[in-house]
Amino acid sequence: MAYWLMKSEPSSFSIDDMAKKGAAGEAEGWDGVRNYQARNFMKTMQVGDKAFFYHSACAEPAIVGVIEIVKEAYPDPTQFDPESKYYDPKATTDKPRWQHVDVAFVEKWEKPITLKQVKANEKLATMKLVQKGSRLSVMPVTQREWQEILSM
């Protein structure tokens, strides 16, 4: 079992949207990832892996809860849809370019762990999240980092 961090802009999909899905007993296809490194990480995800849900590009960037991988990587349908903003004309159903996983809601934290707090914690200096220039929207988290954040 592995740990991850997945970013989402709350203006498009927030932890509250995720919680609603959870309340309805539904999973969410983590679509729209258009970065090869992030895609490759998703391809290695396994059912049961857990991920931090991170709010990016907002007033208070923070880890706001936990989600779980419930379906391994399969082609992201938005790449084939000309109406979607994630449409990729170079992708075909025979040769899909983009993969995504399904995730399910686990928990929303009453007290998010903010990016500031992560940066202020020396033990978390190794996290890709706080490394200079890192823009990855899907990244691995070590067990040590995972535990450290849970303990905060």
Add this chain to the structure above:
DNA sequence: GCCAACGTTGGC
């Protein structure tokens, strides 16, 4: 809204 950092595209 600014801008640094990074990724992708496409001409050569």
Add this chain to the structure above:
DNA sequence: GCCAACGTTGGC
């Protein structure tokens, strides 16, 4: 295969 131009991410 190089690299300039462009687009995107995301913190501030």
